[in-house]
Amino acid sequence: NVQPCQGATETYAINGVAIETYTWTVPSGWSITGGQNTNIITVTAGTSNGDITVIPSNTCGNGTVRTLAVTTITVPSQPSTISGNVQPCQGTAGLTYSVTNVSGVTYTWSVPTGWSITGGQGSNSITVTAGTSNGDITVTPSNTCGNGTARTLAVTTITVPAQPSTISGNVQPCQGTADLTYSVTNVSGVAYTWTVPSGWS
Numbered sequence: 001n002v003q004p005c006q007g008a009t010e011t012y013a014i015n016g017v018a019i020e021t022y023t024w025t026v027p028s029g030w031s032i033t034g035g036q037n038t039n040i041i042t043v044t045a046g047t048s049n050g051d052i053t054v055i056p057s058n059t060c061g062n063g064t065v066r067t068l069a070v071t072t073i074t075v076p077s078q079p080s081t082i083s084g085n086v087q088p089c090q091g092t093a094g095l096t097y098s099v100t101n102v103s104g105v106t107y108t109w110s111v112p113t114g115w116s117i118t119g120g121q122g123s124n125s126i127t128v129t130a131g132t133s134n135g136d137i138t139v140t141p142s143n144t145c146g147n148g149t150a151r152t153l154a155v156t157t158i159t160v161p162a163q164p165s166t167i168s169g170n171v172q173p174c175q176g177t178a179d180l181t182y183s184v185t186n187v188s189g190v191a192y193t194w195t196v197p198s199g200w201s
Contacts, residue, residue: 004045005145006074009033012052013040014066023055027070045072076105076141076148079124084137088130090157093118097137098125099151110138112155130157161190 004010016022016039024036029046043052049071056063084097099107101124109121114131128137134156141148169182184192 002068002070003073003144004070006045006047006072008045008145009042010045011040011042012068014054015039017056020056020058020063023057025051025053027051045070047072047074073104073143073145075146076102076143078149079107079139079141079151082137082139082151082153084153084155086153086155087158088155090130090132090159093129095128095130096125097128097139097153099139100124102141105141105143105148108140108142110136112136130155132157132159158189161187164192 001008001010012024014022021037022039024032024041026032026043027046027048027050029048030050031044031046033042033044035041049069051067051069053065053067055065079099079102082097082099085095088095097109105124106122107124109117109126111117111128112131112133112135114133115135116129116131118127118129120126134154136152136154138150138152140150164184164187167182167184170180173180182194
């Protein structure tokens with residue numbers, strides 16, 4: 001394995017000849033746990049990259065060294081912040097949530113109860129249909145070494161506004177009176193579109 005997980009137990013081998021002895025070296029921080037002087041060794045991978053080398057020898061001396069470059073990997077880092085609409089309308093389809101893609105990483109997503117993932121599971125970007133409940137969108141990164149730290153995004157669904165309160169204002173104004181005021185109780189995040197009788201402005 002040229003990309004072992006840090007701390008993993010691995011086996012490295014060559015085709016051996018019975019009359020030869022094989023002397024192995026591994027990168028700094030790695031350890032040979034068995035098989036030194038044979039054609040097959042077991043090792044515990046460390047955190048550093050480098051070369052595994054093996055030198056064949058017999059009573060005549062040493063032969064030519066053979067090397068294998070190895071690069072250790074570990075569980076993925078926590079993904080970037082999740083981008084996407086944090087206040088979608090209930091039932092909205094085609095919403096996109098994503099993190100920065102990292103090569104070799106699989107992304108497992110979960111969404112609040114009642115929501116559905118319609119595409120992209122396993123990748124760094126998903127499309128979803130919003131349900132009616134609030135909650136967290138969560139993405140967990142993984143690779144051959146295991147799962148990394150999850151990233152979450154809190155989402156709150158919204159729906160069409162409730163009917164406004166009773167309109168307050170003069171119900172019998174004098175014709176031509178200016179600056180009459182009519183109002184309803186304000187609700188944050190709601191826009192109010194007004195109409196008035198023909199001839200009013």
